Amino acid sequence: MFFRLYQLKPGDVIEVLRGTTTVAFTVTLVEQYPKNQFPTDKVYRPTPDAQLRVITCGGDFDQRSLTYRDNIVVYAIAGGSSRPQG
DSSP states (O other), rough: TTTGGGGTTTEEEEEEETTTEEEEEEEEEEEEGGGGGGOHHHHOOHHHHSSEEEEHHHHHHHHTTTTTEEEEEEEEEESSSEEEOO
């Protein structure tokens, strides 16, 4: 599902369905971190407003451990076009 997450760039919009409303988030930053240097505090800290973090695996695939070596994190803030579903 998140295979091409790394292709997002600042200004792109991510829409999230919440109940019957689609909420728009605008991408502000996309970063790649080695798993052993994942910035937990930066990614999971409380924010003063509605924000979104989307996280997936990325970078090179490690055949030995059968996992990707990095994580891709997309940072986004609420804003853009929110619309009711129906």
